[in-house]
Amino acid sequence: MKKLYSLYILIITQGLSLVGSRMSGIAIGLWLYQTKGTTMYLLLIPFFNEITAVIFGGIAGIVVDRWKRKYAMMLGDLGQAVGTVLLFVCTFGNNLNIYLIYIAVIIQGIFTLFESIAADAATTMMVTESHIDRANAIKEMTFPMAGIIAPVISGFLYVIIGIEGILLIDFVTFIISVVILIFIKIPEPEIQEYHSSEDNNFIKDMSTGFMCLLKVKGLFGLTLYITFINFMLNGPLELVIPYITKINGNSFVLATILAIMNLGAFMGAIIIAVYEIKLTRINTIILGINISSVMFLIFGIARTPLFLGGSLFILMIPLPIINAMFKSIIQTKVTASMQGRAFSAIAQISNAIVPLSFVITGFLIDNILEPAVAGPNWKVIGYFLGSKPGSGIGLILVVTGALILIVTLIVRRIPNIKYLEEKS
Template identity: 40%
Template sequence: MKPINKSGLHTLYLLMIVEGLSMLGTRMTSMSIGIWLYHSTHQTTPILWIALFNELPAMLAGSIAGIVVDRLPKRIVLLLSDTGQAIGSALLVMSLWFGFFSLPLLLTIVFFQGICAMFQSPAAQTVTALLTSEEQRDRVNGIRETIFPLAGIIAPALVGLLYTPLGITGIVILDGITFLVSTIFLLTLRLPDEMKEKLILDQEKVALRDIVGGIVFMFQNRLLGLVAYVGVINFLLNGTLEMVVPYVSGASGDVGWGISFVLIGMNAGAFVGALIVASIGHFRDRIKTMSQGYVMTGLMFIVFAMAKDSIWLGIALLLLMIPLPVGNAMLSSHLQSVVPSALQGRVFAFVYQINMTSSVLSFFAMGPLVDRVLQPAAAKGELSWFISFVGDQAVSGIVILYLAAGTVITTVSLTVMILRRK
């Protein structure tokens, strides 16, 4: 394989910087809207609806987005995605300025931006494969994995600094500016695939085989099991990690610096994990590395469930989070290496669709499981044998969930490692 020249890597790193700015603006807007909506309505349900409507397009039509990514030049896909999201931000600003804002309008805008975003993720993955060699991908994907935790650290600080002087409108304008910067950069960019690709309108009508082409390839090359494995891990992680704040406050009794320390550890762990991948640069067995990391995550879930002091809770959560960006980077590099370029859009879109679906199902399942099943059972003494082990506390239901999730993640990951040896 020919090495990718340095100009290709420079282009990719510039794309990552622009992507990071867009993500930072998006997270600032999300936090600001959440604050503004809660103070306006004193309800949390609208905030949950926003998250659902943003992820719904990828859940329902992610595979179709992959066809577009495979047929159109990747720069055009990214350009249209950023332009669409900028239009959504502009419409939101106008609604706030001219007084026609409403929750249905907000959900419509969020849904539209979710449609744009579902094209962006698979397109960005295919661009990484296009501009990197096999030896460079682990490091590049590791660097990409630093973007999300960095945005998670910086966005709250900026919102705290800017929300009062700028208000919700000012924050949304900043978000729109980040998309505008990305759009201008993409207008000046040219990628290698633009000389080879034809517009989707010039090609034959999309057939069923086009939609399932990526899935068929994954089935034939034993990749569906890997995607299902990652989907199960995502299902067990997302809903449970959303309970960190109530769990820490209930387990330690510390609602001040203790929660802040634990949340900092959470973001720091993800950032450290991404830095580890970027520093090492190349891994011989990516799936083994990913599975070993998930074993560590499962074990740390159990430690996190048993810890009571805020310091130990923060340390356990930091160690729990480190393997997650490692696993994401390993999966991306593996698929970028084994999937033909003509199918990468569909494969990454399908993986994105599975991850979004498992995440949303986790959000819907884990809360009611704790509130309606585990915690009431613990309160009624139906799990006395278990309570004698974990202790009788207000968050016993969450403790049981964490122990179960950690056990399943560890067991499934060890099973994957054993099966790969055969």
């Protein structure tokens, strides 16, 4: 019971700091899009935030497995606070330097990695295997909840206290999280053989996370599949703001649809937290991805607020379920003392590819698809997607949904992935 209590306190504090981060992210993202007028500047923020895992993922995994996981989480929060301070400094005089913003984002990305890997690895030690799906689902609730709360608060406070005030709130949430972590007891796994002097080689140690994934048949394949899905989703999902802005242009409609979008993800987390899903975790992942891919197709051709909001709501419901199930599979298939490096290996694989989604998507929209909408070669596509601003983004969304659906139909027929949970 004490472990569960500590876990819930940990989740609440993480949620609080996440709200602060989303508030500052919204404020800076809106400023970039309004002042620069292109999607590329906006998409480079998540690109720089995530690419750091490729370089620092192995180090983060080793630190998490060798340190107390509480200390790794505290380091993560303090590092993110430093990044927020840098953002605060470059906002003086309302003259944001875009290069300093990207440097601050890189710093925050590095320490977010430490915090998230440590939190995922610590969850295993705080709940039994029978409750791990529910624990991961409750953790997943913090993301959409922050997505619902942050736009409302940041939109209201931005006018009153400005971007500097919002960044200050973000900084305070990190400090609160560190203080609370001091008093939380997080169990540590038993020391395993990899700590022996023979194996205590830093470079060799960095590869052990990948070996954990390769050791279980199908686990590495599942990781590559989830990486592909994230690659296909991340860039297009960042287009929600410019897509709805181009189609509708009403800030109230945009704010409402963003809230509905995050409400969908929140509902998905509630479903898995409250109800026991009878399907295997693998089949649940496959079903959820199929649903999201179909909703991408609908979202790409939707033009009215009702269909835009409705398709996004349903699209988002499976995503926290998929994330929770994937984490549960890793937590049940990999030894607890190795999970820091296993999760860091996953972050390295994912972030070596996924951030390119932001760059490719931004380039296609700004330089090829949106300019092509007014051209003669758009007529056939325009028959289905229209020929108004935003139609180029609609094409990206439709193609994304179709590719995800096709690849998922192929993956579900691969035995090593399909029967992964039956393997020891």
